[in-house]
Amino acid sequence: MRNGRKFAQVLDGARAVFLSEGFEGANVDDIARAAGVSKATLYSYFPDKRVLFMEVARGECQRQAEAAMQLVRPDLPPRDLLLSGARQIVDFFNSPMSLSIFRMCVAESERFPEMAREFYRNGPMIARDMLADYLRCATQSGVLKVEDPVLAADQFAELCKAGIFTQRLFGVAEELSEDWCETVARSAVDMFLARYGVAD
Template sequence: MNAPVGEIKRGRKFDQVLEGARKIFLADGFEGASVDLIAKEAGVSKATLYSYFPDKGLLFMEVATCECQRQAEAAVTEIDPNRPVRDVLRLVAERMQDFMLSDLGRGMFRICVAESGRFPELGREFYKYGPRFVRDSIVPFLENATARGELIEIEDPELAAYQFMELCKAELWVKCLMGLECDFTPERRKKVIDGALDMFLARYGAGA
């Protein structure tokens, strides 16, 4: 399969097409998602779909990047620079967990990884609108908290942000991604977040 060709064009039913494609891609993957199925799910004709997306690869990339951006933005809306560090990071962690453990989050991640060899730019976009977007939103908060005296001076705030993001995924993400277990109780999810906060603040908290 060659790289996607053509240009995306927007129209009245653009969002409708994206939503239909999102459902089909997550259910059937890239290869199994036919244009006929996507058009049917979106409630449009194939001609309309092709008028917006002349290549299925372009449609897939748009769905993936839009979904990553939407979920990342939902997570960082919880960042209030004036609230205590533990409270803000807990809210961000909860939003991150909600997405990554959901059917949508797992499905999108698997598809992006599976198709990154076919579409190298997809990996770059996934990273840009997912992990990097969250990191870039956490870093200013950490710097602000340092200025307020809640955190010690952090030599590498970007690394610290990544460290916190990874701590929030401990055990749960790997088991869920590999299909071993996904239905974690609220208590178990909270335990992971509590541990992430305790470890992060033990390293960077001003009172540690």
């Protein structure tokens, strides 16, 4: 049965290992050790590492979306709110977990097309829609000028990937430094506000 303390331990242990090592680098022995359970217990819940990863990735997408909800505070100035969001997006794209999610969704998209769509609905789409709602409200209140909030939200996410995701995806760079991630986040906000900001 997929509930209870041991099931939660398996997911917590798997999340720690997958976040650190990605799907390819994680092995079942390390996951069982991190979870504090036997391999037999782990296999009783998840007979396949891919199924376990999918469950962890689904939870991670939901966790990212919930964290994004905490950032959407209309009382914050646009630059502060966008910078908080940019840092979160940049950190996610710099992580082994995001690379593994992307690679697995692409690799399995023909056999399991619903899997990729579910990941998108559970994470990126929720975050995009929340940002679009904020941009719509900020435009109505006069602090931003955004004609198409959904397109602008997608553009913001792409700016936050620049200089990180493609290099990580193709193995050109290992996990990038905090300083570089901060530079990317700030630059994304600067460029976004140069297009959609309101002059003081």
